[in-house]
Amino acid sequence: MKEFFKNFMPYIRGHYPLFILAVLSGIFAALCTAGVTYLVKPMLDEVFVDKDVSKLALIPFLLMLAYIGKAIGSYAQSYIMSYVGEDIVRQIRDKMLSHMLFLDLSFFNKNRNGELIARITNDIGLIRSAVSSTFTEFVREGITAIALIGVVIYQSPKLALIGLVILPLSILPISLIIRRLKKVSKKAQEKNADITSNLNEIFNNVEMIKVNSAEELESQKFKNENQEFFKINMKNTLVGTMDTPVMEILGALAIGAVLYIGGKSVIDGTLTVGEFFSFNTALFMAYTPIKRLLNCVVRMQSAIVANKRILEIFSQHSQITDGERELSEEIKEIAFSNVSFKYDEEEVLSHISCEFKKDSITALVGKSGSGKSTLIALLLRLYDVNNGEISINSTPLKDYKIKSLRSRISVVNQRIFILNDSIAKNVAYGSEVDSKRVEWALKQAMAWEFVESLSEGIETRLDEFGTNLSGGQRQRIAIARALYKDSQILILDEATSALDEKTEEAIKHTIDLIRKDKIIILIAHRPSTIELADQILRIENGKLTNA
Ligand SMILES: Nc1ncnc2c1ncn2[C@@H]1O[C@H](COP(=O)(O)OP(=O)(O)OP(=O)(O)O)[C@@H](O)[C@H]1O
Incomplete structure (x- = not known):
C-alpha cells in the first residue's frame, strides 16, 4: 500500500487544490450524515417524549437539509475524485507508452504484444478504479465512519466500547482475505494478459487461420483460456466479497450485545430513550462506512498487484545509450x-x-x-x-x-x-x-x-x-x-x-x-x-x- 501511494504521489501533486476540495466535500457529507443521526435524539426526546410541537416542523426540516447536504457533498467529492483518478490514469498511460517506446527492441522481442497492451489497458484501468472510486470511497467512508463513531462515543462511551469491538476482531479475517486476494489478483491479471495476447495473435493472423481451416482450433484454444479466466475471476470474487459477510456476522454479534446492555440501561434510567436510539442509529449507520472502508482495502489489492506490474515496466531501461554527437556531416x-x-x-x-x-x-x-x-x-x-x-x-x-x-x-x-x-x-x-x-x-x-x-x-x-x-x-x-x-x-x-x-x-x-x-x-x-x-x-x- 505504501509503495502504491509513493508511486502515485507525483501524479497527485498537481491536483492538490482539487484534492483539498474533494476532502472538504467529503467532510461536509460526513458531517451531514452524522448530523442526521444526531437529530434522532431531539426528535424522540423533545418531539415525541416532551411533545414540543414547535420542534416538529424544525427537526424534519433540519433532517432534510442534512440529507441534501450529504447528497451534494458526496456528489462533489465523487466527481472531483473521478476527475483526479481519470487524469492520473491518463498521465500514467502516456508515460507508460513513451517509456516503452524508448526501450530496446529486445524488450519487445521478449514480451508479447498482448501482454504489453494488457499492462497499458487493464492494469492501468485497475489503478483508475483504485484512485477514482476506491480512493474516493475510502476518504468519504473514512470521514463518515469517524464522524459517526464520534456520535456513538459521545452518546454512550460504555456502549461504544461494546459496539465497536468488531473493529479489532475483524483484523485477523480481513488480513487473511487480503493475503489470499493478492495471489488470486496476480493470477487474474496474468490470465488477462494471456487472453489479450491470444486475441491479438488471432486477429493478426486471421488469414492464415482461415487458409488452414483453423477456426475451430483457435476457438477451442480461446475457449479453454477463457474458461480458466472465468474460474480465476470467480475465485477472485469468492475471496474478494468474503469481507462483507464476515463484517455482517461480527456486526450482528456486537449489535445484539448493544441492544441487550443498552436496553437494560434505558430500563435502569441511566440512558434516555432518545440517547439510546441516537446511539443505535449512529452505530447502525457507522457499520456501513466501516464495512465499506474494509471493502476498499480489500478491493485495493488488485490495484496494488497492478501497480507492481506497472512498476516492473518502469524499472526497465534501455541498454542502448545515446551518444553526444549530432550526425549532421556528410557520410563518407x-x-x-x-x-x-x-x-x-x-x-x-x-x-x-x-x-x-x-x-x-x-x-x-x-x-x-x-x-x-x-x-x-x-x-x-x-x-x-x-x-x-x-x-x-x-x-x-x-x-x-x-x-x-x-x-x-x-x-x-x-x-x-x-x-x-x-x-x-x-x-x-x-x-x-x-x-x-x-x-x-x-x-x-x-x-x-x-x-x-x-x-x-x-x-x-x-x-x-x-x-x-x-x-x-x-x-x-x-x-x-x-x-x-x-x-x-x-x-x-x-x-x-x-x-x-x-x-x-x-x-x-x-x-x-x-x-x-x-x-x-x-x-x-x-x-x-x-x-x-x-x-x-x-x-x-x-x-x-x-x-
Ligand atoms: N530477434 C531475434 N531474436 C533471436 N534470434 C534472431 C532474431 N532475429 C533473427 N534471429 C536469428 O538470427 C539469425 C540471422 O537472422 P537474419 O534475419 O539476420 O538473417 P537474414 O540473413 O536476414 O535472413 P533472410 O534472408 O531470411 O531475411 C537467424 O538464425 C535468426 O533465427
Missing part, C-alpha cells in the same frame, strides 16, 4: 571492424569487417538466416554489437545521437509497416506531408499509376497492415516512403521481392538515378538486383566470405 564511409553479435546464446554475426563508401552500392547476399538483416539492425543501433566496432567517418556509432543517426538512414525491410491513414501520410511518415514530394516519391517507386487510379488519390485511406493493397503495392509504398525521406544511406532489404520483373527493372533504374553521393545497401536473393552493385558482400553462417 561506414566501417564494421571485427563485429560480432548474438541475440541469445549463439553468435549470429562473427568477426565481420567491411566498409560501405559514399557513392557506392553494396549488395549483401547469403542464405536465409545467415545474418544480413541483423547486420543492418546493428547499423541502425536497434541492437549494440557484442564485440568490435561500427563507425561512421571514423567516429564510433555509439558516439552519435541515435535520433540523428536514424534520421540519416532510409530502410525498406521485409516487414512492411502500413499505418491506418492516408497514402500521403504513409509515404511522409515521420515528417510533414508535402503533396508534390509524395507524388514524386510515388512516381519513383512505380506506385503512382495505381495510386492515381484510386478515387481519392494520395488521400485514399489504407487499412491497418495495408490489407487493401497487394503485396507488391505495399512494397512500392514502402519504397516511396524511403525515397521521400531522402537520406544519405538507403537500405533495401528484400524490398523488391514481391514485384514483377518489369516493375523491378524500373525501380532499379530509379536507384541508379538517385545513387549519386549515397551509400546504398541492397539485400537480395535475385541476381538481377545485384547487377547494380559496386561491391558484393557474401555472408555465410554469420561470417563474411569473399563473394
Whole structure:
C-alpha cells in the first residue's frame, strides 16, 4: 500500500487544490450524515417524549437539509475524485507508452504484444478504479465512519466500547482475505494478459487461420483460456466479497450485545430513550462506512498487484545509450571492424569487417538466416554489437545521437509497416506531408499509376497492415516512403521481392538515378538486383566470405 501511494504521489501533486476540495466535500457529507443521526435524539426526546410541537416542523426540516447536504457533498467529492483518478490514469498511460517506446527492441522481442497492451489497458484501468472510486470511497467512508463513531462515543462511551469491538476482531479475517486476494489478483491479471495476447495473435493472423481451416482450433484454444479466466475471476470474487459477510456476522454479534446492555440501561434510567436510539442509529449507520472502508482495502489489492506490474515496466531501461554527437556531416564511409553479435546464446554475426563508401552500392547476399538483416539492425543501433566496432567517418556509432543517426538512414525491410491513414501520410511518415514530394516519391517507386487510379488519390485511406493493397503495392509504398525521406544511406532489404520483373527493372533504374553521393545497401536473393552493385558482400553462417 505504501509503495502504491509513493508511486502515485507525483501524479497527485498537481491536483492538490482539487484534492483539498474533494476532502472538504467529503467532510461536509460526513458531517451531514452524522448530523442526521444526531437529530434522532431531539426528535424522540423533545418531539415525541416532551411533545414540543414547535420542534416538529424544525427537526424534519433540519433532517432534510442534512440529507441534501450529504447528497451534494458526496456528489462533489465523487466527481472531483473521478476527475483526479481519470487524469492520473491518463498521465500514467502516456508515460507508460513513451517509456516503452524508448526501450530496446529486445524488450519487445521478449514480451508479447498482448501482454504489453494488457499492462497499458487493464492494469492501468485497475489503478483508475483504485484512485477514482476506491480512493474516493475510502476518504468519504473514512470521514463518515469517524464522524459517526464520534456520535456513538459521545452518546454512550460504555456502549461504544461494546459496539465497536468488531473493529479489532475483524483484523485477523480481513488480513487473511487480503493475503489470499493478492495471489488470486496476480493470477487474474496474468490470465488477462494471456487472453489479450491470444486475441491479438488471432486477429493478426486471421488469414492464415482461415487458409488452414483453423477456426475451430483457435476457438477451442480461446475457449479453454477463457474458461480458466472465468474460474480465476470467480475465485477472485469468492475471496474478494468474503469481507462483507464476515463484517455482517461480527456486526450482528456486537449489535445484539448493544441492544441487550443498552436496553437494560434505558430500563435502569441511566440512558434516555432518545440517547439510546441516537446511539443505535449512529452505530447502525457507522457499520456501513466501516464495512465499506474494509471493502476498499480489500478491493485495493488488485490495484496494488497492478501497480507492481506497472512498476516492473518502469524499472526497465534501455541498454542502448545515446551518444553526444549530432550526425549532421556528410557520410563518407561506414566501417564494421571485427563485429560480432548474438541475440541469445549463439553468435549470429562473427568477426565481420567491411566498409560501405559514399557513392557506392553494396549488395549483401547469403542464405536465409545467415545474418544480413541483423547486420543492418546493428547499423541502425536497434541492437549494440557484442564485440568490435561500427563507425561512421571514423567516429564510433555509439558516439552519435541515435535520433540523428536514424534520421540519416532510409530502410525498406521485409516487414512492411502500413499505418491506418492516408497514402500521403504513409509515404511522409515521420515528417510533414508535402503533396508534390509524395507524388514524386510515388512516381519513383512505380506506385503512382495505381495510386492515381484510386478515387481519392494520395488521400485514399489504407487499412491497418495495408490489407487493401497487394503485396507488391505495399512494397512500392514502402519504397516511396524511403525515397521521400531522402537520406544519405538507403537500405533495401528484400524490398523488391514481391514485384514483377518489369516493375523491378524500373525501380532499379530509379536507384541508379538517385545513387549519386549515397551509400546504398541492397539485400537480395535475385541476381538481377545485384547487377547494380559496386561491391558484393557474401555472408555465410554469420561470417563474411569473399563473394
Ligand atoms: N530477434 C531475434 N531474436 C533471436 N534470434 C534472431 C532474431 N532475429 C533473427 N534471429 C536469428 O538470427 C539469425 C540471422 O537472422 P537474419 O534475419 O539476420 O538473417 P537474414 O540473413 O536476414 O535472413 P533472410 O534472408 O531470411 O531475411 C537467424 O538464425 C535468426 O533465427
